[in-house]
């Protein structure tokens with residue numbers, strides 16, 4: 001079956017926007033993805049017909065909202081092939097999910113002298129929460145190194161694992177480099193020493209089939225907004241036994257069973273970790289996004305994006321003075337690059353004047369920039385709706401701006 | 407091709423980006439302050455030599471985009487020989503022309519710096535142009551620590 005690119009593009013209304021009088025070429029998908037009409041409609045329909053608070057009332061609208069909300073949880077569960085809905089915790093995003101694990105699992109299980117392993121290519125959201133925990137507990141953060149291609153050095157990673165290691169927290173796919181880490185192997189090595197593994201799937205989830213049972217990861221976190229869903233919603237997947245043993249995160253409504261002034265008892269999973277009114281519409285929008293992705297198929301999307309990345313890489317290598325940052329063999333649809341003597345910020349502004357949206361900066365991965373000794377990179381990142389023609393527009397823009405800079 | 411950008415990237419800016427003036431480490435400086443824009447990773451170190459109230463020499467090191475490099479390069483040229491009070495005055499005027507808050511832009515008051523007025527139309531780039539001046543401000547107030555635009 002051929003990939004239905006025309007239909008997909010028609011499903012995303014924003015792709016018709018003109019930016020500075022030019023057709024939008026949106027290549028900042030790693031920062032956030034655009035939304036298909038079904039997701040937009042899910043918000044409008046909810047607020048127009050079905051909206052009320054969830055889990056609270058006996059009235060019709062509360063029941064409707066609750067049903068839609070819990071149906072979204074079921075969709076997430078199937079999408080990542082979790083065993084149970086109890087393992088799907090709705091949070092604000094990947095950042096919130098990592099902090100949740102650090103503040104609950106981390107606080108309960110990680111003590112002075114213990115070690116947490118991350119990698120050299122983490123997003124700040126998978127560095128700082130652990131640093132904060134380590135500072136509080138007197139624990140030690142260990143960083144597994146990578147090579148210049150942006151690939152994790154597996155022997156060095158393996159050598160870091162020891163009896164003091166209490167958690168391995170690793171990015172599944174790097175947002176700054178595109179590297180897809182060998183997570184199966186990482187999990188196998190860590191589990192051989194009974195060490196749990198958290199995968200930061202913020203970038204991986206929109207681009208590949210993720211099966212948490214096949215991976216056997218202990219925690220998996222991601223954000224809705226990078227998965228074509230609204231902002232303000234994300235998911236923490238955790239194995240049920242681990243989640244059950246963890247203390248709650250925030251206290252408040254919805255997460256309790258009984259409250260007296262002397263003592264409260266907590267609700268069961270997943271509500272134990274969902275204090276307060278959640279992002280109701282956004283969760284329902286996430287369900288709609290997953291429905292949309294299923295209608296196209298993650299395998300088909302992955303194949304389309306792999307083709308885009310191969311084409312973009314081939315074209316980029318033809319440009320004099322362009323250096324690709326991140327050349328891992330296993331790589332997702334991200335092209336991070338620098339141009340000789342042209343700062344990424346200038347690249348970003350110049351491409352914007354042509355209607356092309358890319359990201360210029362450190363991509364919330366300052367240690368990666370330090371590793372490559374660059375202040376920043378320009379990054380084009382691809383999604384299900386991008387085309388080779390758009391990559392041609394990008395490459396021609398790059399050639400022209402090089403000429404203009406002289 | 408880049409018609410919309412002609413006001414932002416004027417030839418003077420390309421020239422200063424290619425050949426930044428006063429681009430060196432200064433020996434025997436009186437003031438040295440680091441400026442940092444965490445948003446884009448731009449970093450510069452500004453050196454000043456003072457004789458009483460007068461700025462007798464200025465130089466810089468660092469890496470940044472064309473706008474920030476041209477801005478600091480032009481600044482080091484223009485502040486040499488000025489008194490500290492005059493330099494502060496220029497900073498305030500420059501701030502106005504780049505943020506476009508004042509109705510009448512006093513372009514003539516800033517001389518050559520007027521080429522940077524184009525950032526007004528690019529809110530995301532204003533900090534690139536003003537980093538140099540915030541760093542100067544810190545240096546003149548003798549704040550030794552590094553400063554940041556955020």
Ligand SMILES: Cc1ncc(COP(=O)(O)O)c(C=O)c1O
Pocket residue numbers: 030031092093094095096123125126171173174175200202203223364
């Ligand atoms: C790899 C990775 N992890 C975590 C995050 C954090 O996601 P959010 O800002 O949605 O919490 C991002 C987003 O940029 C990311 O790319």
